[in-house]
Amino acid sequence: MERYKEIDSKIQEGYALIQRNNYSGGCEIWLNAWEDVKGLFAAGAAEDIFELNDVYKWAMPISNYAQMLEMELHNAGVDDKEYHKRRIAYCKELVEWCKDEMTANNARCSMAEAYFELGDIPAGDRIFQDLISEDPDRGENYVSWAGCYLYNTKASNRKKAEDILLAGQARDGLRGRLGILEQLTVLYEDMGKADKAEEYRQMLVEQGGVPLGNLFSKPAPVKVVKVGRNEPCPCGSGKKYKKCCGA
Secondary structure, eight states, rough: HHHHHHHHHHHHHHHHHHHHTTHHHHHHHHHHHHHHHHHHHTTTTOOSSHHHHGGGOOOSHHHHHHHHHHHHHHHHHHTHHHHHHHHHHHHHHHHHHOOOOOHHHHHHHHHHHHHHTTTTTHHHHHHHHHHHOOOOOOOHHHHHHHHHHHHHHHHHHHHHHHHHHHHHHHOTTTTHHHHHHHHHHHHHHHTHHHHHHHHHHHHHTTTOOOOOOOOOOOOOOOOOOOOOSSSTTTTSSSSSSGGGGTT
């Protein structure tokens, strides 16, 4: 029981630093705690992060901490790209110790995004290509992949992003279509293609979605700020927009 208490204490300590925007300091403590968590797996305490939730009364569920660590490594990487490398290594381990398919998928997307941040575009592309080959109807993977070409300055390529999104939109059995329609609406607005933007905005509304902001009616005194899906959420949660208010 003392072992669990020590891990829980480290997680709380790291979280306190992250709440003060000390991402690197918090990540260092959380990565240290992760080594301890892996020790629990090795000792047979649980088979994955979700099972580990039930072995102790954690202040923060281990599954939440494990997923937040991936996002905070991104934030730490903004100032020190070494954390992008550590994010890749961590996500590989997270996939190994996570039976939840959605969480594992998100971790693989995060690995790809980290490669983009490091400028290794081919490596990032290969991960997204594998994900889409395995499940071509998962809309969020097209959105994440396109986002790397829209919001990453090292890989800025709107035509590539457009092609990725349109490939997803063309799938009859696509799940998560609203995310693609939303991204296409914003993309065409940014590209100055008002007719195309309006076309996809209408499709989005017809399917029950709500466009990001009022993209086509902007009163002069109001400045509309578009938030990239990989950027920090403006609500102040510390999470990336796509995994918080933009989910």
